[in-house]
Amino acid sequence: MNPSSGLFEAFLKCPTKCYLRSVGEVGSGNAYAEWAQVQNDTYRTESTKRLMEEVPEAERAISPPTTDDIKAAKWRVAKDVHLQAGTLESRLHAVERFPSEGRGRPAQFATIRFIPFNKLTKDDRLLVAFDALVLSEAVGREVRLAKIIHGDGQAVLKVKIASPMGTLREQTGKMQAVLTGSTPPDLVLNRYCTECEFRDRCRQKALEKDDLSLLSGMAEKERKEYHATGIFTVTQLSFTFRPRRRPKRLRDKRERYHHSLKALAIREKKIHIVGSPELKIEGTPVYLDVEGIPDRAFYYLIGIRVREGDSVSQHSLWADTLNDERTIWHQFLEIIRTVANPTLIHYGSYEKTFFRTMCERYGGPEDGSVAAVAIAGARNLVSFMFAAVYFPTYSNGLKDIAGWLGYRWSSGITSGIESLIWRVKWELSKSALVRQRLITYNEDDCRALQGVTESLARIASPTVCHEVEAAELPEIVQTSSPSFRDGLWGPFSSPVAAFEEINRAAKWDYQRNRVYVRSDDVPRRSAKAKAQMTKRSTRINKEMTCEPMLCCPSCGKTLHRKGLRSKKLYDIRFSRFGVRRWVVMYHFATYWCYRCKKYFGEPEPFWSSGIVGRNVVVFVVFGTIDLCMPQRAVTECLNRLFGLGLQQGVVHRLKAGAAEYYADTRAGILAGLVRGNLIHADETPIVLKKKRGYVWVLAGFRSVVYYYSETREADFVHELLAGFKGVLVSDFYAAYDSVPCSQQKCLIHLVRDLNDAVLDDPYDEDLRNIVTDFADLIGSIVKTIDRWGLKRRFLGKHLVGVDRFYRKLTKSALSSEVALKWRERFVGGRETLFTFLKHDGVPWNNNNAERAIKAFARLRRTIVGLSTPTGIDEYLILLSVCQTCRYSDVDFLGFLLSGEKDFDAFATRSRR
Numbered sequence: 023m024n025p026s027s028g029l030f031e032a033f034l035k036c037p038t039k040c041y042l043r044s045v046g047e048v049g050s051g052n053a054y055a056e057w058a059q060v061q062n063d064t065y066r067t068e069s070t071k072r073l074m075e076e077v078p079e080a081e082r083a084i085s086p087p088t089t090d091d092i093k094a095a096k097w098r099v100a101k102d103v104h105l106q107a108g109t110l111e112s113r114l115h116a117v118e119r120f121p122s123e124g125r126g127r128p129a130q131f132a133t134i135r136f137i138p139f140n141k142l143t144k145d146d147r148l149l150v151a152f153d154a155l156v157l158s159e160a161v162g163r164e165v166r167l168a169k170i171i172h173g174d175g176q177a178v179l180k181v182k183i184a185s186p187m188g189t190l191r192e193q194t195g196k197m198q199a200v201l202t203g204s205t206p207p208d209l210v211l212n213r214y215c216t217e218c219e220f221r222d223r224c225r226q227k228a229l230e231k232d233d234l235s236l237l238s239g240m241a242e243k244e245r246k247e248y249h250a251t252g253i254f255t256v257t258q259l260s261f262t263f264r265p266r267r268r269p270k271r272l273r274d275k276r277e278r279y280h281h282s283l284k285a286l287a288i289r290e291k292k293i294h295i296v297g298s299p300e301l302k303i304e305g306t307p308v309y310l311d312v313e314g315i316p317d318r319a320f321y322y323l324i325g326i327r328v329r330e331g332d333s334v335s336q337h338s339l340w341a342d343t344l345n346d347e348r349t350i351w352h353q354f355l356e357i358i359r360t361v362a363n364p365t366l367i368h369y370g371s372y373e374k375t376f377f378r379t380m381c382e383r384y385g386g387p388e389d390g391s392v393a394a395v396a397i398a399g400a401r402n403l404v405s406f407m408f409a410a411v412y413f414p415t416y417s418n419g420l421k422d423i424a425g426w427l428g429y430r431w432s433s434g435i436t437s438g439i440e441s442l443i444w445r446v447k448w449e450l451s452k453s454a455l456v457r458q459r460l461i462t463y464n465e466d467d468c469r470a471l472q473g474v475t476e477s478l479a480r481i482a483s484p485t486v487c488h489e490v491e492a493a494e495l496p497e498i499v500q501t502s503s504p505s506f507r508d509g510l511w512g513p514f515s516s517p518v519a520a521f522e523e524i525n526r527a528a529k530w531d532y533q534r535n536r537v538y539v540r541s542d543d544v545p546r547r548s549a550k551a552k553a554q555m556t557k558r559s560t561r562i563n564k565e566m567t568c569e570p571m572l573c574c575p576s577c578g579k580t581l582h583r584k585g586l587r588s589k590k591l592y593d594i595r596f597s598r599f600g601v602r603r604w605v606v607m608y609h610f611a612t613y614w615c616y617r618c619k620k621y622f623g624e625p626e627p628f629w630s631s632g633i634v635g636r637n638v639v640v641f642v643v644f645g646t647i648d649l650c651m652p653q654r655a656v657t658e659c660l661n662r663l664f665g666l667g668l669q670q671g672v673v674h675r676l677k678a679g680a681a682e683y684y685a686d687t688r689a690g691i692l693a694g695l696v697r698g699n700l701i702h703a704d705e706t707p708i709v710l711k712k713k714r715g716y717v718w719v720l721a722g723f724r725s726v727v728y729y730y731s732e733t734r735e736a737d738f739v740h741e742l743l744a745g746f747k748g749v750l751v752s753d754f755y756a757a758y759d760s761v762p763c764s765q766q767k768c769l770i771h772l773v774r775d776l777n778d779a780v781l782d783d784p785y786d787e788d789l790r791n792i793v794t795d796f797a798d799l800i801g802s803i804v805k806t807i808d809r810w811g812l813k814r815r816f817l818g819k820h821l822v823g824v825d826r827f828y829r830k831l832t833k834s835a836l837s838s839e840v841a842l843k844w845r846e847r848f849v850g851g852r853e854t855l856f857t858f859l860k861h862d863g864v865p866w867n868n869n870n871a872e873r874a875i876k877a878f879a880r881l882r883r884t885i886v887g888l889s890t891p892t893g894i895d896e897y898l899i900l901l902s903v904c905q906t907c908r909y910s911d912v913d914f915l916g917f918l919l920s921g922e923k924d925f926d927a928f929a930t931r932s933r934r
Contacts, residue, residue: 814859
């Protein structure tokens, strides 16, 4: 489809709307969108008629058929002009022709567009410029001027086309890319969704994807920054929040807004509090809500709700026309004067604009009067809540928050934009029923405002005694509390008893000691007797003289002797139950090889030509990786206990050298995993200096490997797993689905999702039946595993139960949308949910990878925000060695001391 003016108008609002219209999709309906279309068509018809009547009949034209006719036209005004120029087309509302100003000068044209609104936007100027661009290319003449006739008074705005032309060509280029692309544009909810006929369709898609655009307060720039770091869903964002202690210099300044905390509140369905907000309402609370028509700057209804003790009074001040606006303003001031010590409370900035506008138009109350003091001290609840109270709603709108608290609107009007339609209906019909519906809607807003205010007062001060009409507030989480900071791995609880037993069976220690011990020989032996630490003989400090070198160790040629040197080696010695400093004075000769161009002669115990020995490096790696000590603490420990006098930079270089030494070891671990028949995969974010990244974990039964990447894209894991033909156990992240191998999804993730669904809809019988059947099936499988281990000959019998579960699931007559969604998920993932029943040694959960993630999480708390991509990769090499030792029942410290790079060789020697 060619880019047209209609598609361009849709594109300016939303690229998705433009694409859907281009493919002919029909929207599900939107009362405002339909009403606005009728308003546009009516205004265009009436304005066109009025314009044509101002021109003699002989100088009028209707739908000129060709561009040649337009060039040679004699008419002055033409309406409904359909033009196509190249790939662009437009149906112009009207075109005005200006006669030639002299011989040899062609006639000029100006496009005209009719817009019913009094206030114009930059999009309106781009639309009329688009019309002018199409006309210019169609007739081959430059169109310099366009007109917009708009508003109730038929005001005329002249637009010079040269000004918006740069922006216009940029936007049309983007629109053509959307229309010619093979895939639809990314779905992004925006402020225009309430006016769009595809509103319900797009919101449902966004909810299914858990898209970040659901958070209405997030700007496009912020959303793109999160996408660049691999965060695409609200749930992913929720795991990035970490409470921070504010510096003293910022204690008195406003806390910044945390989108991640908003996402966390939504995920946990709890109110989260930052700091200690206090909502002080001194005097009599007066709840204010104003209805108006922004396009006309006309306020037609003022709702006032006054609470004095236990009594509540409601006032509704109605204006039929703009002339009545002064009357209701003075009535409002008079009501405020009768209230003892009033405190005005409103929601949002609309009422602040109302106060300012009314004072400018009709004069404000006298300085120092009760009304003047109340208006000056009016409390905006949004300002109080901002960055302090996070409700589990996607927006901070009054409708969302009050609705979450349990309030309902009885008028049938669901939004402010819908109230505009009913106001226009009243102006046309003067119906008392329509007027009463608007007043009831305003009263509901005031009542909801009162409820939200009292709920916030209870949050800020639990001693407030006012009763809230909605349900009791749910659990409130204070982000500064120690329990919140420490609760990273919360307990699992479920209304389904079988789920708790299944969750206990997924514990790493439980499986290690009770399940794998029945399936594998190595843990059976290690369960009986752990490997003993390697004995080391103790020696006193001494001097050593090195033997002279006869030839070059690289090329075998004669070496040139440069001279004698003496150098101290600072090292430590590990004994069975202790460690001590060990200093050796080496006397040696240095040599030069003319062929290799290298110096030789320094004794091997010196690590990387420094002054320390290998055991100091072992101490550094053991402290930073296994004990998760910061490098500063390791440096202090070496200097304080052994008097080595090292700088922190030296410790950093020792860690980097150790990572280089064991780089081949990590590569060998990965190669072994890829050659094997089972890999557990997972990923987690990491915050580095000035950027974010991801750490990928690949784990087997006896080995773990960690890798860093800047994004969460699937290409990286595909590269790591190239050639793998076994079974990949993972969570439900889509990047793993495209790996060409057998898949087993983590059922414990599925159990937790099902548990959340049951908690969200506790009275959904269809959902509960599905969950109960699935729990019975998994429970019986877990019992078999607990008795016989992960052996296919015992697990295969449960394939019959799986078939029975799916037959019942597909034949059940489900009426719940949630249950239907879960049935679709079960049916779509059948091939990846029960793969473990057909293989030996394949677990039903991703426990090995998650255990490895927890090990990295402990290390991450030490290095978060302090490392670089190179530094984090060094940590991951050493952590791969450490965790592989742990999974293989090998002593990590002993492995480092041995100098070995092969785990099997070290384990075999240790067992001997």
